[in-house]
Amino acid sequence: MISFRQDGETNCVSTSWNLQQAVLWISMSIEWVQTLRLHVQLIDGSTKSYFKKGALGDRGREMMRGTFESEQTLYSFAPNNVPKPLAWGTYKNEPDNHFYMCDFYDITDDLPEVGKFCATVAKIHKDSMGKSPNNQYGFQVSTHLAYVANDNSWSDSWEAWYAKALERMLDEEVKSHGPDEELSLLTTAMFEKVIPRLLRPLETGGHQIQPCLIHSDLWPGNVKPDAVTHEPIILDSCAFWGHNEADLGSWRAPRYRLGHSYMTEYHQHIPISAPVEDWDDRNALYAMRYDLLVSALFPKEPQFRRLAMDEMKRLVDKYPGGYEAM
Secondary structure, eight states, rough: OOEEEEEEEEEEEEEEEESEEEEEEEEEEEESOOEEEEEOOTTTTEEEEEEEEEEEHHHHHHHHHHHHHHHHHHHHHTTTTOOOOOEEETTTTTEEEEEEEEEEOOSSSSOOOOOHHHHHHHHHHHHHTSSSSGOOBBBBSSEEEEEOOOOOBSSHHHHHHHHHHHHHHHHHHHHHOOHHHHHHHHHIIIIIIIIHHGGGGGSSSOOOOOOOEEEOSSSSSOOOTTTTTEEEEOOOOOOOOOOOGGGGGSSSSSGGGGHHHHHHHHTTOOOSSGGGGGGHHHHHHHHHHHHHHHHOOOTTOOOHHHHHHHHHHHHHOOOOOTTGGG
């Protein structure tokens, strides 16, 4: 018998599965999470596979809760492309050990086909646009990029929300690599000049955007073709309600092998937001959050900090007068 807790919005219910046989394969173990494939024979003799990941401690509990809430919301808009979330909870006999479970998919290690993948992402964005609670930016619980917790507090302003998200990632990066005077100066200029210049025009001067559901971690490790149908399967979201173009930030980095062709295809479905001329620099600003994340995850690899700082310097030099100079 496998027992777990399945959480709803405010209360918990106890759920149990009676299984005749269960076989576990450890598929990956990294510093902050362990994943398993659970292959079970059900009472009626049929078999089914499930995916489970787990983590320890208070942070692990919040990670599993955030994963469930995030995947459940994403699944509601793309049930054919997101593994169905089943439960999250804590082991009865191991109160410091927490897990998340969903349906298991056999996937290949290829990049998703550009047309199908971009159509799927765009459909999630279009179908969810304008449906966030109170038309605000944020999410109902904290979610995690790797082990980094995001402050998803609700905001009426996209500029304010994204500034807070970038500040959170910068704080984590400095914890990992230590303080740097040049980075500190660039950070001040980014928040005082660059972010207002690139994001405030989206919601002023007659322009308007609407929050839509953002996966927020669309790198090749989380987007794979189904081994049988070849349809794109989208995994391990870190969802929030935000500007649709923010989901394309991770596509910019050459290391992820997504790029211009994917962005061009995506914009066949959803046009570039106005002001169109700011698109490439907005994309660079959104990509910066992922460069800082990777830098935080690899404290012995200085090239990722340098990459982020070079892009910060380019933007600071380009927009010294900020929003007021438009």
